[in-house]
Amino acid sequence: MFDYQARRHFVDRMMVFLCGAAAFIALVPLGSLLWFVILQGIKRMGTPGILVAITVSLVLLALPYMIYKYLKHLPYLAYPLAFLAGLWVLGLLGQLWKVASQIDWKDMGFFIHTPTPVGVPGGGMGNAILGTLTLVAIASCVGLPIGILAGVYLSEFGKKGKFAWAVRFTADVLSGVPSIVTGIVAYTLIVKPMHHFSAVAGGVALGFMMIPITTRTTEELVKMVPHSIREASWALGVPQWKTILLIVIRTAKNGILTGVLLSIARIAGETAPLLFTAFNNQFWPTGINQPTASLTVQVFTYAISPFEDWHDQAWTGALVLLLLVLAVNMAAKLLFKNPRQLLR
């Protein structure tokens, strides 16, 4: 007698295993990317490098323990797997600390110095880091007010009507435009009339990219504010504009902040628009009207060069950029713990 139930059980378990395996495989590219960048990047990072190495070590050491806890109810599986994971982690840690032992942990040169000519030791990417922060700041000044107010318009006044539809459609299309196209447009609009590259042009190009993301996020968030809050405000005799600015936006502010942080994380990592707008600069910036270095463009320049020392610096630059973007994304996730938290 063929045991249908046993076969069904087997198929069920098989599906769980397959989906779990797929999920695990999805982690592999991210894990290996992080690992590679960290391993190569901490060489020139100085004190923060040691801190990164310590944090990564702690996380890796926690891994076998997590596996053990997760599979505790299957002891014949838990112990061997945890043991194997432990061995693998030890191998990784060995590699990591072999690299880390070569770091001069007092050397903050990467963050303080500007690039030096090839062959001269002790260069850094201090100006590039400052440049990225400057460009993001300028982009925020351009992109955030327009994006947030447009989002408020779309959700409060633009429920029907062709104009609102056109704005929404444009925002959706713009968010998919390749960033290099935005760069070329900014070049034509700003760099050519000004006759020189500048941080302003770079910031504006990045701001153009920020607008559609911020608009759509703000619109979704403001729509999530319950209509009863607006009605309660009107019933108190508060005029419409005050209701929107002071009650609705205040209620949605956590969510809007999340959207802002996500768009900042996105544009901080853009290279293509900066190639023809902010170009690059080997010295500290003295104003926003001159070409400005940025982490992304500097990494690009160094990575395609033939010099070993510059390759090392490019890895470190990539690691710093990665950590920056990760930090901003984490901050956004912390504010966004669950959808109800958005309205607190």
Next chain:
Amino acid sequence: MGPMIEEMDEKVKKTGAKVESKPGESRKIEVVHQEPSGEVKPVKMRAAQVCAWFGGKQALFSVNMDIFEREVTAIIGPSGCGKSTLIRCFNRMHETVPGSRFGGTILLDRENIYDPKVDPVAVRRRVGMVFQKPTPFPTLSIYDNVAIGLRLNGTRDKKTLDEVVEKSLRKAALWEEVKDGLHRAGAGLSGGQQQRLCIARSLAVDLEVLLMDEPCSALDPISTSKIEDLIHELRQNYTIIIVTHNMQQAARVSQKTAFMLNGKLIEYDATEKVFTNPTNKLTEDYITGRFG
């Protein structure tokens, strides 16, 4: 369970509403409490030939009603009969619905609030509203919730705000419960407390008329009875119009009752009369539970 039942019994004895039901018979509601007769109160609001539409669909058909000052007027009727629409016309909230239309006149102290020269925002400061679902503003503390109406209309003086907040919370019978935690989040209170907070918020704006759209339907019986007590107290200073789908509540709380059906005002009279000796057969059918 014991104390709660006794409390409810006290309440029933106070207002004199008795609910009798013998097996097999539909419930009858007797209201024994009598207003001192002969006392005529001035008319606070008058609705004349009020019609309202949502898009193409007409919701109110020529409603005529007088609301008397410092009285509680209840509007009862089955779901969808237009009670909420009517009450929202009284403070010009109906027009906030896109596609809505209004016809007729509503007078507040003999001024037409639908006159084109009248600012709806000014009307809403005199005629406030409490909704079915308590909606304290989630990001504000209790103090800020009550003060928000004043703050957004320009009052900045901290001393005035403190006074008004305390006065409103006392009037809403919430002061004793929250006075130690005024800066806690408004949304952390229980349902009944939140509803009383919303009432306090409306009272802070110095109203003349308070509209209540099914204020107790989302609350438990204890909170409901507390809010009904509150309505009894507020009646001495404010005119109250309450929409309720709970007939017993209308009998407990109001002096005048209006019965609506399908957008038309069927009967409007003193509560005792409507519940004991209604003129219209439809009213009697609804009261005795034959439909609705």
